[in-house]
Amino acid sequence: xxxxxxxxxxxxxxxxxxxxxxxxxxxxxxxxxxxxxxxxxxxxxxxxxxxxxxxxxxxxxxxxxxxxxxxxxxxxxxxxxxxxxxxxxxxxxxxxxxxxxxxxxxxxxxxxxxxxxxxxxxxxxxxxxxxxxxxxxxxxxxxxxxxxxxxxxxxxxxxxxxxxxxxxxxxxxxxxxxxxxxxxxxxxxxxxxxxxxxxxxxxxxxxxxxxxxxxxxxxxxxxxxxxxxxxxxxxxxxxxxxxxxxxxxxxxxxxxxxxxxxxxxxxxxxxxxxxxxxxxxxxxxxxxxxxxxxxxxxxxxxxxxxxxxxxxxxxxxxxxxxxxxxxxxxxxxxxxxxxxxxxxxxxxxxxxxxxxxxxxxxxxxxxxxxxxxxxxxxxxxxxxxxxxxxxxxxxxx
Amino acid sequence: xxxxxxxxxxxxxxxxxxxxxxxxxxxxxxxxxxxxxxxxxxxxxxxxxxxxxxxxxxxxxxxxxxxxxxxxxxxxxxxxxxxxxxxxxxxxxxxxxxxxxxxxxxxxxxxxxxxxxxxxxxxxxxxxxxxxxxxxxxxxxxxxxxxxxxxxxxxxxxxxxxxxxxxxxxxxxxxxxxxxxxxxxxxxxxxxxxxxxxxxxxxxxxxxxxxxxxxxxxxxxxxxxxxxxxxxxxxxxxxxxxxxx
Ligand SMILES: Nc1ncnc2c1ncn2[C@@H]1O[C@H](COP(=O)(O)OP(=O)(O)OP(=O)(O)O)[C@@H](O)[C@H]1O
Ligand SMILES: [Mg+2]
Numbered sequence: 357x358x359x360x361x362x363x364x365x366x367x368x369x370x371x372x373x374x375x376x377x378x379x380x381x382x383x384x385x386x387x388x389x390x391x392x393x394x395x396x397x398x399x400x401x402x403x404x405x406x407x408x409x410x411x412x413x414x415x416x417x418x419x420x421x422x423x424x425x426x427x428x429x430x431x432x433x434x435x436x437x438x439x440x441x442x443x444x445x446x447x448x449x450x451x452x453x454x455x456x457x458x459x460x461x462x463x464x465x466x467x468x469x470x471x472x473x474x475x476x477x478x479x480x481x482x483x484x485x486x487x488x489x490x491x492x493x494x495x496x497x498x499x500x501x502x503x504x505x506x507x508x509x510x511x512x513x514x515x516x517x518x519x520x521x522x523x524x525x526x527x528x529x530x531x532x533x534x535x536x537x538x539x540x541x542x543x544x545x546x547x548x549x550x551x552x553x554x555x556x557x558x559x560x561x562x563x564x565x566x567x568x569x570x571x572x573x574x575x576x577x578x579x580x581x582x583x584x585x586x587x588x589x590x591x592x593x594x595x596x597x598x599x600x601x602x603x604x605x606x607x608x609x610x611x612x613x614x615x616x617x618x619x620x621x622x623x624x625x626x627x628x629x630x631x632x633x634x635x636x637x638x639x640x641x642x643x644x645x646x647x648x649x650x651x652x653x654x655x656x657x658x659x660x661x662x663x664x665x666x667x668x669x670x671x672x673x674x675x676x677x678x679x680x681x682x683x684x685x686x687x688x689x690x691x692x693x694x695x696x697x698x699x700x701x702x703x704x705x706x707x708x709x710x711x712x713x714x715x716x717x718x719x720x721x722x723x724x725x726x727x728x729x730x731x732x733x734x735x736x737x738x739x740x741x742x743x744x745x746x747x748x749x750x751x752x753x
Numbered sequence: 754x755x756x757x758x759x760x761x762x763x764x765x766x767x768x769x770x771x772x773x774x775x776x777x778x779x780x781x782x783x784x785x786x787x788x789x790x791x792x793x794x795x796x797x798x799x800x801x802x803x804x805x806x807x808x809x810x811x812x813x814x815x816x817x818x819x820x821x822x823x824x825x826x827x828x829x830x831x832x833x834x835x836x837x838x839x840x841x842x843x844x845x846x847x848x849x850x851x852x853x854x855x856x857x858x859x860x861x862x863x864x865x866x867x868x869x870x871x872x873x874x875x876x877x878x879x880x881x882x883x884x885x886x887x888x889x890x891x892x893x894x895x896x897x898x899x900x901x902x903x904x905x906x907x908x909x910x911x912x913x914x915x916x917x918x919x920x921x922x923x924x925x926x927x928x929x930x931x932x933x934x935x936x937x938x939x940x941x942x943x944x945x946x947x948x949x950x951x952x953x954x955x956x957x958x959x960x961x962x963x964x965x966x967x968x969x970x971x972x973x974x975x976x977x978x979x980x981x982x983x984x985x986x987x988x989x990x991x992x993x994x995x996x997x998x
Contacts, residue, residue, distance in 0.1 A: 357875055360864065367863020664859045667820055669848020670876050671841060746820045749855055750811045750932045 357670065361678035364658060365685060371657075375650045375686045376693065379726050382643025383694025387722030389635045391702055394718055395711035396628060399502060399556030401618040403468075404611060406552055407448070407477050410584035411593040413614045414445075414600055417607045421621030422614065425450055427578035428606065435604045436583045441591040442600070446471035447566055448582040451573040455562070456538040459510040460522025465539070465562040466501070466555075469569025469579075476584065478563050479550035489533075489547035490565050496544045498531055499561040502554025502709065507531045539572040554709055640725055648733040651683060655737040659744060667746040675741050680734050687730035694726070695719045766829075767928055767960040768794035768817055773826035774983075775812050786812040788983035789826070796927075797958040799951055799973060801965055801991065804980030810964045811932055813980070817962065818851050818930045819843040831927050848876050852921030854950075856933035858913040860905040866916045867892060867901040873924040891919040895949060911942035918949060922959075929954075931963040935970055947973040 366372055398405070403422050404413070414436050416428045427449075436445045449469030456462045470477035470490075478487035479497065489495055500507055508528035510516055515523040531537075535546040539562070550563065564572070570579055585608075587596045593610040600608035609617060623629050655662070662675060698714070705712035775787040786809040794800050802810050815821035816828055819835050828835050831850055838846060852873070853859075860869045870888035875881065892901055895915040905913055914934065921929050931950070935943030951973045954961045963974075971977060974991030 359881060360861070360868075360872065360875060363863045363868070364861065367861075660859065661861055664853075664855075664861075665872075665876070666844075667818075667847065667853060668873055668876055669844050669846070669851075671844045674876070747811075747815045749853070749859055750815060 357674050357678055358681050360665075361681050362685065364661065364678075365654070365682045368654060368657070371650050371654045372686075375647055375654070376690050378643055378646030378650060379686050379690025379730065380693040380697065381646065382639050382729055383691040383722040383726045384697050385639030385643070385694075386636060386725035387695050387698040387718050388701070389632050389639065390718035390721040391698060391712050391714050392635075393629070393632050394715040395705075395713040396556040397619050397622060398713050399554050399558075399711050400622050400626075401615045402553035402555050403450075404615050404618065406479070407584055408611070409476070409586060410611060411587045412585040412597045412600060412608050412610055414583040414585060414604070414606050414608045415581065417605065419607060421618040423618055423621055423625075425581050427576070428580045429578050430580050432580055432604065432606060433583055436585060436600060436606070439596075439600050439603045441588050441596045443586045443588045444474075444476075445583050445585045446474055446476045447580050448477050448584055449566055449569045449573075449579050450581040451569065451576075451579075453539050453562070453572055453574075455544075457509050458516035458536070459518070459524065459526060461524060463506055463560060465498075465560050467539075467562045467564065467569050467573060469564055469566040469573075472565045472567050475565070479552045481548035482551050483548070485548060487563070490563070490568075492545065492547055494543055494545045494568060495547040495564065496539075496568070497548050497550050497563040498546055499550045499552055499563065500554075501552075501561040502556065502558030502711075503560050504709075506560045507549075509535055509537075540574055542572045544568075544572060554711070556711060636725075640729060643725070644729040644732055647686070647729050648736055651679075651686075651730075651733040651737045652740075654682075655679060656740055659740055660748065662741050663744050663746050663749045666744060667749045672742065676738055679738050679741065683730040683734035683737075687726045690730075691719075691723045691726045695722045698722070765795050766793050767796045767798075767831055768792070768962070769827075769829045770813075770817070771827045773813070773816060773823045773828055775809070775816065775821070775823050785983055787816075787823070790983075790985055792978060792985055792988075794960055794962060796960050797954065798975040799954045799961040799963065799991075801963050801971060801974040801977045802980060803965060803971070803977060806966075808980045809983045810980055814930050814932060814962055814964055818853070818928075819847050848873065849924070850926050850928060852924070852926040852929040854914070854917050854921045854929065854931040854934045856936055858905070858910075858917045858937070860913055860916055860920075862905050865902050865904055866897060866908065866912075869905065869916055870919045870923050873920060877924060888919070888923055891923045892916070895919045910938050911945065914938060914942075914946055915949070918946070918953075922953065926959070928960045928962070931961065933964055933966060935965065935967050940969060943967060943970060 401422055416426050419425050433445060433447050436442060451467045453465055453467050454462050455465050475487050475490055478490055498507055507530055509531050511527040511529045515526040531546050533546060533548055537544050587593055597608040597610050702712050702714050770790045770792045773787055773790040777784045777786055790813060804810055816823045817830055867885060867888050870891055871884040874884035874887060892898055895918055897912060897915050900908060935946055938946060947970045950961060953959060971991060977989050977991050978985050979987040
């Protein structure tokens with residue numbers, strides 16, 4: 357009888373396509389929303405991913421994400437280093453600074469100050485060169501951090517450090533090694549460009565040494581944002597984090613936990629999460645509207661055929677399973693189409709730096725969304741079949 | 754008003770209705786469709802049910818074929834008292850023992866002629882392949898072997914009704930119920946159809962109950978039951994009545 361159900365379904369081309377369209381649309385939007393969420397979360401904890409060699413992150417006890425931070429006294433580094441089980445511990449400083457370009461334009465950057473000795477946390481340059489360039493005086497590495505057009509400096513000599521005010525609408529080029537900028541009034545020299553994981557929200561980045569960062573950031577009591585710890589063999593990251601918390605009173609999180617903390621922080625605090633939820637609700641509502649109405653109309657118009665089946669002895673249970681079968685066929689085809697489409701778009705999005713990441717759970721989310729709406733659509737559609745009088749088969753209409 | 758019951762013929766009786774009544778609606782909208790029907794239909798006979806529009810013919814065959822439940826009275830079909838059956842048993846009973854032919858053929862437009870014929874077997878749970886094989890035999894016997902893969906929309910009215918007849922027979926039911934099987938067909942095709950049905954009834958000892966308005970086909974009946982206003986007023990012998998009883 358499933359064969360008959362399938363034939364009935366496909367027999368009505370227009371509605372079948374409508375059903376598929378509705379479901380594909382839902383699968384697409386739900387998966388898309390999931391991928392977008394995964395994408396911007398991945399960018400949200402880009403700093404953590406970038407420092408994958410760190411087993412444990414130590415921070416001010418008040419900090420609960422990589423997105424919003426406050427600092428600790430420099431002495432915290434020594435205290436962490438003295439905990440047994442710690443192999444290395446290196447400092448990482450985060451701060452924001454206004455950078456003035458030679459034509460007078462200014463732009464806010466996130467400063468990432470890395471350990472003077474090891475340069476741990478500094479990225480490789482776009483040309484593959486090592487971050488050793490940071491050892492030059494006042495050296496910085498700049499990174500677009502997911503922005504575009506924010507690293508433009510004036511092309512012509514006459515627009516650089518002019519004496520007659522700012523030259524804003526002038527021809528520009530991208531920053532190059534050797535360019536000089538002013539960060540918080542201090543001279544900095546671009547020694548290279550990097551392309552690390554884009555940030556969410558996007559912002560240009562300025563990598564430099566810890567001491568150079570201390571020089572250019574506005575004077576503050578505490579400068580140390582994180583201590584990145586690698587563990588000795590024989591102790592798990594979890595154990596070490598616990599031990600560091602006990603010994604130092606600081607907050608210590610394993611890399612995975614810290615990523616989760618950051619995701620949770622975005623869930624609670626980011627407006628973009630609200631947008632994604634709106635998108636999901638919209639996808640489900642429209643999907644249900646289209647699918648539900650289509651399946652209902654489909655069943656309704658085929659009511660006589662169901663009545664004939666009923667008269668010929670088909671049990672209620674079989675009739676119901678036929679309708680659920682039809683809904684499931686549409687659900688799985690639609691989910692396939694929608695998710696496939698999403699994967700295609702995803703491939704395209706990756707090339708334009710759109711925050712989009714197909715993770716294991718995103719297609720599942722799409723399938724789940726589709727299952728819910730198909731089930732709901734089937735549920736409203738079985739009613740007319742259940743209340744059907746098989747006697748109508750005798751009527752001449 | 755026991756017109757036709759002959760003592761000692763119980764095992765020859767396919768359908769026995771005793772004082773069957775049926776009322777639709779309630780209050781002022783109340784319609785008494787059947788007002789005490791007494792009717793015996795014998796195994797292997799072709800009974801025609803005639804009468805003015807609205808006299809209750811369709812209601813009666815709906816009750817006989819376990820589609821509708823009567824309000825009062827007994828209805829025994831093929832040895833089963835329908836009132837004692839659960840809904841599921843009724844479904845099974847219809848699926849196994851009754852074949853239907855409708856005025857508006859009621860074929861499935863998305864299925865081929867062959868698949869349409871196979872549906873009663875599929876309902877019974879017969880495997881797809883062997884259903885089609887059996888359906889092919891039936892389709893051959895109604896002379897439509899060459900149109901097996903055509904969809905109902907591609908067939909003429911007469912051809913569609915042949916498919917419907919093949920479908921009504923494919924699961925080898927003992928009772929075949931037809932509601933105005935010829936009224937959507939022209940005279941000649943109607944005749945062909947009745948030849949086919951009459952042939953089947955007499956050859957395979959099946960019981961046929963045919964509701965009709967079509968005087969031109971009355972000659973095919975073994976007996977003719979006249980209905981009026983929810984009652985059977987007269988049962989007469991049709992021209993085709995042979996040495997049946
Ligand atoms: N579902 C229903 N609800 C209410 N009244 C009904 C229903 N079905 C039939 N009736 C009424 O019951 C009476 C008998 O109807 P039925 O369909 O059995 O007549 P019929 O002899 O088959 O008529 P026709 O020759 O026009 O097909 C009619 O008055 C009809 O209006
Ligand atoms: Mg009728």
